[in-house]
Amino acid sequence: xxxxxxxxxxxxxxxxxxxxxxxxxxxxxxxxxxxxxxxxxxxxxxxxxxxxxxxxxxxxxxxxxxxxxxxxxxxxxxxxxxxxxxxxxxxxxxxxxxxxxxxxxxxxxxxxxxxxxxxxxxxxxxxxxxxxxxxxxxxxxxxxxxxxxxxxxxxxxxxxxxxxxxxxxxxxxxxxxxxxxxxxxxxxxxxxxxxxxxxxxxxxxxxxxxxxxxxxxxxxxxxxxxxxxxxxxxxxxxxxxxxxxxxxxxxxxxxxxxxxxxxxxxxxxxxxxxxxxxxxxxxxxxxxxxxxxxxxxxxxxxxxxxxxxxxxxxxxxxxxxxxxxxxxxxxxxxxxxxxxxxxxxxxxxxxxxxxxxxxxxxxxxxxxxxxxxxxxxxxxxxxxxxxxxxxxxxxxxxxxxxxxxxxxxxxxxxxxxxxxxxxxxxxxxxxxxxxxxxxxxxxxxxxxxxxxxxxxxxxxxxxxxxxxx
Numbered sequence: 001x002x003x004x005x006x007x008x009x010x011x012x013x014x015x016x017x018x019x020x021x022x023x024x025x026x027x028x029x030x031x032x033x034x035x036x037x038x039x040x041x042x043x044x045x046x047x048x049x050x051x052x053x054x055x056x057x058x059x060x061x062x063x064x065x066x067x068x069x070x071x072x073x074x075x076x077x078x079x080x081x082x083x084x085x086x087x088x089x090x091x092x093x094x095x096x097x098x099x100x101x102x103x104x105x106x107x108x109x110x111x112x113x114x115x116x117x118x119x120x121x122x123x124x125x126x127x128x129x130x131x132x133x134x135x136x137x138x139x140x141x142x143x144x145x146x147x148x149x150x151x152x153x154x155x156x157x158x159x160x161x162x163x164x165x166x167x168x169x170x171x172x173x174x175x176x177x178x179x180x181x182x183x184x185x186x187x188x189x190x191x192x193x194x195x196x197x198x199x200x201x202x203x204x205x206x207x208x209x210x211x212x213x214x215x216x217x218x219x220x221x222x223x224x225x226x227x228x229x230x231x232x233x234x235x236x237x238x239x240x241x242x243x244x245x246x247x248x249x250x251x252x253x254x255x256x257x258x259x260x261x262x263x264x265x266x267x268x269x270x271x272x273x274x275x276x277x278x279x280x281x282x283x284x285x286x287x288x289x290x291x292x293x294x295x296x297x298x299x300x301x302x303x304x305x306x307x308x309x310x311x312x313x314x315x316x317x318x319x320x321x322x323x324x325x326x327x328x329x330x331x332x333x334x335x336x337x338x339x340x341x342x343x344x345x346x347x348x349x350x351x352x353x354x355x356x357x358x359x360x361x362x363x364x365x366x367x368x369x370x371x372x373x374x375x376x377x378x379x380x381x382x383x384x385x386x387x388x389x390x391x392x393x394x395x396x397x398x399x400x401x402x403x404x405x406x407x408x409x410x411x412x413x414x415x416x417x418x419x420x421x422x423x424x425x426x427x428x429x430x431x432x433x434x435x436x437x438x439x440x441x442x443x444x445x446x447x448x449x450x451x452x453x454x455x456x457x458x459x460x461x462x463x464x465x466x467x468x469x
Contacts, residue, residue, distance in 0.1 A: 062263045063179050066252055070175045073253030077171055080164040087157040094150040097139055105133040130323040142313040148305040155298040162294065165287035165456075171251065173453035177446045178248040183266045184442035185237070185244040191434045192230070192237035198427055199227040205413075206420060222420040226427075266441040268392055269461045271448065275382050278455050279375065285456035286374055292367035299360040306356045309349045312341040374454065381451040388444035395437040402426075402433035 071077060109128040206223040210216070249255050283289065316337045324330035409426035413419075452458050 061260045063176065066175050066179050066248065067172055069254055070171050070252040071168065074171050074251065075253055076167050077164070080160070080167040083160045084157070084164055087153070087160045091150060091153040091157055094146060094153050097142070097146045097149075100136055100138045103135045105135075106130055127325065128323070129325070129327045129329075130321065131327045132323070133319065133321045135317065135319045137315060137317045139313055139315045143308060143311040145305065145308050145311065145313075148301055148308065152298055152301045152305065155294050155301065159291055159294045159298070162287040162291040166291070169287065169453055169456055173449050174251045175248070176449035176452075178244070178251050179262070179264075180266065180442050180445045180449070182241070182244040182248050182262055183264060184438055185241040186262065187266060187438040188435055189234070189237040189241050191431055191438070192234040195427065195431045196227070196230045196234050199223070199230045202413075202420070202423060202427075203227045209416075219420050222424070226420070226424050266438060266445065268389075268441060268444060270389075271459045271461055273451075273459055275379070278378050278382055278451065281457050282374060282378055282455040286454075287456060288370055288374060292363075292370040296360070296363045296367050299356065299363045303353065303356040303360060306349070306352045309352065310342065310344050312339050314339055378451070378454045381447060381454045385444070385447040385451050388440060388447050391440045392437075392444060395433070395440040399430075399433045399437045402430040406430040 107130045109130070111126045111128060112123075113126075203220070203223040203226075206219045210220045245259075246255070249257050314337070316335075318333070318335045320331070320333045322328060322331040406426040406429070409423050413423045448459065
């Protein structure tokens, strides 16, 4: 029975009219090989396009959830927050100069008066008991020294807050970039799996042709080799997904989180933002710019503080003692007000003031350098975003063209007019075109996240902007 089927198949393929054979070969299963229009929906109707079938379903993780996890668990954010708390405590430490200082002392002392003993020819020894000595000291005024110190610490506190904001800004960018990379890895894995399925079908087709004597054995060998290579790429793509997820988990600060799937898809969402608007937003939102201004003011306050190194402090002090020849034989006290001048080294103070002024000039230069660096960062991010935005429609067209080329090559192969090498080249071209398209989407979203980081603020999406620019 099998031989009869093979003979009938040979008669059909050898004697049917060529036109009918071509028509038969070009009749493609629409479910397995949809038309290009089915793969790439009309962007005029749906600007938020994405190639159908991207990313697995049964998912439970979104970009917003990832950002929330990162903000709550990333150790860099936690460390920056602890710096804020420590800086606040240092401000309070400075203000403690206006709080009284209390001390208490007790003890026993045995004295021998060496000089008087020699002068009087007597052995003069005494026991002195101190049941308790309480001292209270209060600084009244230090001519603004404490005020300057507190101002410097407050500026440090504001600086740590800006550093915290910069850390949050950077972690959010890293999370977004890693999340988009996970989406791209899933897309690459799907494309690799689709390629394996296609090469598996090609192998089955070549094997069937060989069994009925239409194609030589070498076609089967080529198809088998192509299938093996596709399986290797699938293994690499699957590992790339795991690596991308591991990187995302590390950025979120939850490296041991249970396995999950992502919910979003790589999409193109246009924005409406000019370069001048980006610069204006950065002036108000970028924390590094505010931090540079704070450092300049901090060094200015240091100059003022250094100039007060020779000023005295006014304080009062009270002391009460009880003790004497026995633990409770007598008592005493003293009260006083003091004007205390520090030890003055004019040469030292002069050069400390010079140093403070030089540091002030340095911070001015650093502030200008920070401003220039941020301007360049915004410029690079903006140009990169514009470049990736322009690449997307080209990559999209490339997918459509390679898809059509693949369909034609497959049709030719089914009627025996195309070689396995031609079919392989067409499939590889289609696979690479899809990867290029998804990579363009990933690069665009990553560039958008980078621009948001550079200006220090999220960019609202403009759904009114059409994809075809």
